[in-house]
Amino acid sequence: MKLLPLGPLMIDIAGTELTDLDRERLTHPLVGGIILFTRNYADPIQLSRLTAEIHALRSPQLLISVDHEGGRVQRFREGFTRLPAMRSLGMLYDADAQAALDAAADVGFVLAAELRARGVDYSFTPVLDLDYGPSRVIGDRAFHRKPEVVAQLAEALSRGLREGGMGNCGKHYPGHGYVVPDSHVELPVDDRTLDAIQEDMLPYRQTRLDGVMAAHVIYQCFDCNTAVFSNKWITYLRNDIKFDGVVFTDDLSMAGAGVVGDMVARVSTAWAAGCDMLLVCNSPDSVGLVLGQWQVEIDPRRSQRIEALLPKTAAPSWEALQESPRYRKALITIAKLMG
Structure with a gap:
């Protein structure tokens, strides 16, 4: 295991297992994290093996991240709970604000706890964009049109994320x-x-x-x-x-x-x-170009910020999570949201 401060690049890999080139790149001093996509996922057991190997490459561990918001942006589906689009929480808020805030915390908890149980450290969520209507890329990923409602739901979801051990x-x-x-x-x-x-x-x-x-x-x-x-x-x-x-x-x-x-x-x-932290994804040649040509001095303060996102507590096993009353309660909430 290499002892290296976390660098400013977050890169990706092509498949469901690490290649020798992946290992070389992930232990480069400029790299501090990895983002996983659907192409990197076969099943929960494979994901656990992959994340364990990535974490074992260096110390501090690389930050393993994913876009796992819910709705149409959820990279891992089979073997994970299907999560609702965030707009559903906003719609519930209009009918019953407290129920929506409680549901947002439940969604955040399941999102974080399931990922953590499979070795993923961090999800790029919540979306704080306002739902103006015509956006081609945001749409139902947004909680609501009103910024104060977005803030409340995002804070509630984040409370659930933290309860599940994730920033x-x-x-x-x-x-x-x-x-x-x-x-x-x-x-x-x-x-x-x-x-x-x-x-x-x-x-x-x-x-x-x-x-x-x-x-x-x-x-x-x-x-x-x-x-x-x-x-x-x-x-x-x-x-x-x-x-x-x-x-x-x-x-x-x-x-x-x-x-x-x-x-x-x-x-x-x-x-x-x-x-x-600079994301270079879906372009392997560009990763090679940057690692070979970019000359920069690592900033310890920025490395420490990234390291602070690593989970502070050990994740429960998947089996232990299934027995958790908190988890079971949250699954019932999500099932109602999904209709």
Whole structure:
């Protein structure tokens, strides 16, 4: 096991097992985490083996993450509880606010506890974007249109995450719900004033957050760069919103990230803007390019922020989780939400 501080890159792998190249890349000093996708999942036992091998590669352990929100964004399905889209919690809130907050905590607990039982440390959730309606990529991933409701539900979900042994990550800062285009395939531009965008940022002010993921969106009122590449937006997050956790980029392979050049330019610009962890996904050649060409001095303070996201307690076994009254109660709640 290598003793290495956690670097600023979060990368991915192609399959369900580690190759020699994967091991070489995951033990590179610039790497600090890995994100898993559906292609990396065959069944729960395979996932447990994979995460155990990844964790054994180095110390501190790499942060193993996944996009596991619920609804249409849930990477592991067979063998895991199907989780509802977050809009269902917002709809319940309109009918019975307290029931919705309790349900959000139950969803967060099951989400975190099941992932932790299989060796996954962190999920990029909750979505804090407001449900303006026409967004192609957010839609029912958002809790609600009203920012104060989003904040309450996100805080409740996060309470459940923490009970399950996992931190949270608010996304997509400062707000992706208003723009129509999908930043995976094009570059959205938000033409609102900073005063108007304050509504979108209210959940960031009112939710206790361990991580924040910045958006591949240009906000013309404030900066000509996307939030991921904008020192102005990251500084605003730190100084005005008073956030002191990990700032993640969204995937730097997305079309919305192409405004600054090749992948080395993208990681360099995001790092200079103040992002702590830089996601390079679905582009193996780009990972090789960055590991071979990017020259940067590791910042101990940023490494410590990333390390703080690693779980502080041992996860229960899957078998022990099945016997938990807390878990069983939460499953009943989720079944009702799923209809």
